[in-house]
Amino acid sequence: MVHHKEGTSKINVRDLNLFYGDKQALYGVSLDIHEKQVTALIGPSGCGKSTFLRTLNRMNDLIDGVKITGDIIIDQENIYNTNDVIKLRTKVGMVFQKPNLFPMSIYDNVAYGPRGQGVRNKRELDKIVEESLRGAAIWDEVKDRLKTSALGLSGGQQQRVCIARAIAMKPDVILMDEPTSALDPISTLKVEELITNMKKDYTIVIVTHNMQQAARISDRTAFFLNGEVVEYDNTDEIFSTPQDQRTEDYVTGRFG
Numbered sequence: 001m002v003h004h005k006e007g008t009s010k011i012n013v014r015d016l017n018l019f020y021g022d023k024q025a026l027y028g029v030s031l032d033i034h035e036k037q038v039t040a041l042i043g044p045s046g047c048g049k050s051t052f053l054r055t056l057n058r059m060n061d062l063i064d065g066v067k068i069t070g071d072i073i074i075d076q077e078n079i080y081n082t083n084d085v086i087k088l089r090t091k092v093g094m095v096f097q098k099p100n101l102f103p104m105s106i107y108d109n110v111a112y113g114p115r116g117q118g119v120r121n122k123r124e125l126d127k128i129v130e131e132s133l134r135g136a137a138i139w140d141e142v143k144d145r146l147k148t149s150a151l152g153l154s155g156g157q158q159q160r161v162c163i164a165r166a167i168a169m170k171p172d173v174i175l176m177d178e179p180t181s182a183l184d185p186i187s188t189l190k191v192e193e194l195i196t197n198m199k200k201d202y203t204i205v206i207v208t209h210n211m212q213q214a215a216r217i218s219d220r221t222a223f224f225l226n227g228e229v230v231e232y233d234n235t236d237e238i239f240s241t242p243q244d245q246r247t248e249d250y251v252t253g254r255f256g
């Protein structure tokens, strides 16, 4: 018998199909993502991991000709039934593959979202900026240069400021699309440590090409192939005793 890790489900995906025009990219995806866990999405290039990740905060809405069927329920609410996409993206934040800070100061980057939501009080903004940078384990490195350009930081530091910028919006869920693929090994380790610490406060879904990374940091892993979820289970199970031959072939490096 398989013992599933404890956890309350935060996101329920049911029979999700996604089409880019005539081309179907996701086929009948159903899975539950658990609260305050790290869920990793793995699979070969082009299998639909990023597409799936982006459905969770409706980032695909921005692409012409996308059609989606099925349900994604977050906290009992079908996210495709709401008109308030801004609120959804506040609750479900995102960190991209390459750090994408704005050409402004570190402080202004982190304060950008809260200011947009109407926070004007300097004391309050200072507090949010400090808490967010602390939450992203970068405060000590930047506290003396908050007013300098964020683009002067190293790539690894910039990625942690991107995480701080996501945290500043007080999200429940943080989506990360290969957040360490542009980073050197030491920065990668720092971001992995950070993700591990963040799961006490956030539900994290991460796309990664790095299987060691999925094994190190995630609680659950979904293996995607050709737009389908082949297997979804506790990460330990996926890497030690996968049920499907295709999962085994992939995690042992026989293809991909």
Ligand SMILES: Nc1ncnc2c1ncn2[C@@H]1O[C@H](COP(=O)(O)OP(=O)(O)OP(=O)(O)O)[C@@H](O)[C@H]1O
Pocket (backbone or CB within 6 Å): 020, 023, 025, 043, 044, 045, 046, 047, 048, 049, 050, 051, 052, 063
């Ligand atoms: N904007 C788009 N328009 C049309 N097709 C797209 C678009 N974005 C992705 N696709 C196609 O959808 C499929 C899934 O792509 P997706 O980027 O989700 O895969 P992935 O598993 O994240 O790949 P990778 O690991 O290389 O990032 C691919 O066939 C891709 O070519």
